[in-house]
Amino acid sequence: MKFNKAKCKVLHMGQHTVKYNYRLGGEWMESSPGKKDKGVLIDEGNNMSWQCAFALQKANSILGYIKKQHDQQVQGGDSAPLLCSGETHLEYCVQLWGPQYKKDMEVLERVQRRATKMIRGLEHLSYEDRLRELGLFILEKRRLQRDLTAAFQYLKGPTRNLERDSLSGSVVTGQWVMGLN
Structure with missing residues (x-):
């Protein structure tokens, strides 16, 4: 699959950041006010x-x-x-x-x-x-x-075996925590 340079855009995060121009290869990249990625909408103001x-x-x-x-x-x-x-x-x-x-x-x-x-x-x-x-x-x-x-x-941190945490009363399995309260 070829890399599509036309679909690449710059998202400047923050309200007072300097908006530099960027190049990808020989082409200038467009700036975008917001982006939807993985079902989450993100805009430049982090609103x-x-x-x-x-x-x-x-x-x-x-x-x-x-x-x-x-x-x-x-x-x-x-x-x-x-x-x-x-x-x-x-x-x-x-x-x-x-x-x-x-x-x-x-x-x-x-x-x-x-x-x-x-x-x-x-x-x-x-x-x-x-x-x-x-x-x-x-x-x-x-x-x-x-x-x-x-x-x-x-x-x-990740743990592989089932263990009980004495402080929280939770069971840790793999990387997931289940409350038992």
Whole structure:
């Protein structure tokens, strides 16, 4: 496969950086205000509101699809497994793009609120009770838990055998940590 120089662009990160011109071979490279890579939108100002809006749009479309399918069923089953696919868009690479502003956090939390309300038998419960019933936490706590897990894995380093960490009460397998609390 040939290297396509025309698709290469420069993304200047930071607000006060000098925007140098770069060459690739004999051609000058274009500058780009933002880039989508591995499903994450990154812009030159490191503002993650675009990524929050993108994740929100994806999760809402999945929840809309689930609701449409669920309404068409004569014998409705439990939607909880299906809702996980909508929530993964809210948490995909969240360590990289985690929401920076309160407004973004609230908008993403509303999607989870809507998703838990779609589960039969839980519609009448409050949001906190629905989360408790499903064994979930609010998204902010889940982001914090993932950050702490990533920090623990970084500090602990990869391990091959199953061992129990006496401080956290977690089981470490391979490079993944599972809480047992």
